[in-house]
Amino acid sequence: MKTVYHNADTRGYADHGWLKSYHSFSFANYYNPERMNFGVLRVLNDDQVASGMGFGKHPHRDMEIISIPLEGDLEHQDSMGTSAVIRKGEIQVMSAGTGVQHSEFNRNKDQLVKFLQIWVIPNKMNVAPRYDKISIRENEKLNGFQQILSPNPDDEGVWIHQDAWFYLAKFEKGNSNEYHLNRPENGVYVFVLKGSVKIGDQVLETRDGYGIWEVESFTLEATEDAEILLMEVPMQLPQ
Template identity: 50%
Template sequence: MKSIFHPAGERGHANFGWLDSHHSFSFGRWYDPGKIHFGALRVLNDDTVRAGAGFGTHPHDNMEIVSIPLSGFLKHRDSTGTDGLIQTGDVQIMSAGSGIEHSEYNGSKTDAVEFLQIWVYPKLADIKPRYAQKSFDEAGRKQQWQVVVSPDADSTGVSINQDAVFSLAALEAGTSLKYQKHFENNGVYFFLLEGTVNINGQELQRRDGFGVWNTDDITVTAGTAAKVLAIEVPMLTEADLN
């Protein structure tokens, strides 16, 4: 087994007043040569946007962009014609493909919104841009992995242009849950949303990240009640990305 541990306190941090953002991987003005990507996982931003504020219209291309609200809701608009709300419990994906423009604002005039924005390198370049969004019942992740992103069009998760799978789990204190990879040569990056866990001997606190690869034996054990996001991705190298 190979692994890498990213303590929450070592993440990049940018606070612009309207946006308070923590970066697990190099982003914007924050650069760490040891934290460029984990395989196909390029960006994992933990964002808080104040009431009424947000990201104005801006472009993307050839990136799979996943948004997961943790509290509050977002108002989204993009050049595919999509215009709507992304609520807590929803998972949204944009396949930017050959090029897309979008805006994302806090949908509330009174409360902050907290959400994860995650970028994954695509499997196929320059596809037609597309958008998808689904709601997920939190009961479906109690003591089990709930797939919310998958390349399988027949999956319950939103579809991604990559051999990648995102899963969420909510564990009771003292319980364990094995993670079974969907693709043999993938790695898995675990991001602890709440609580404390031990993954293959590594202790994680809230917002810590832990990537593992070259193993099929992965067990998550909760020290306290915990919420975990597992991001399974191909272990792309610099040569693959250039």
């Protein structure tokens, strides 16, 4: 088993006034050659957007872009004609493919928007751009792993062009569960949204990240009530 630990305080940070963003991996003006990615997981940004502000229309291509709201209402518009609002309890995915432009704004006048922006390098390039979002409220599994993303359009959650699986987990203090990888060549990046958990001898606090690979399974134990995002991704970058 191989591991890498990223303390929350070691993340990159940008304060643009209207936007405060923590970067688990190199992004924009934050560059760390040892923190470029975890396998095909390229970006994990922990963003906070001021009321009425947001990201103006900008382009992407050949990237799977996942947004998970944590607080507030995030308004999405794109060049495919999509106009949608996503809230906590939902997940949004956009396959940029051959090219797409989109914008993201906080539509609230008196509340911050907090959300995770995640980029995954796809296993197929030049695909037709695509947008989707789903509600994940109804399928919450206490002290278990709730699948919210996979490579399979007919499976639970949204899907992307990559052999990746994402899970949300809510654990009560003292509870534990074993996570089994879907593919042996994958790794898992564990990101603690709230609380404290333990994997082996490693204790993870709020906003800590922990990458695990070359393992078939591992046990996650909550040392406090906790919410966790697990991102299982291929460790080999596409050729």
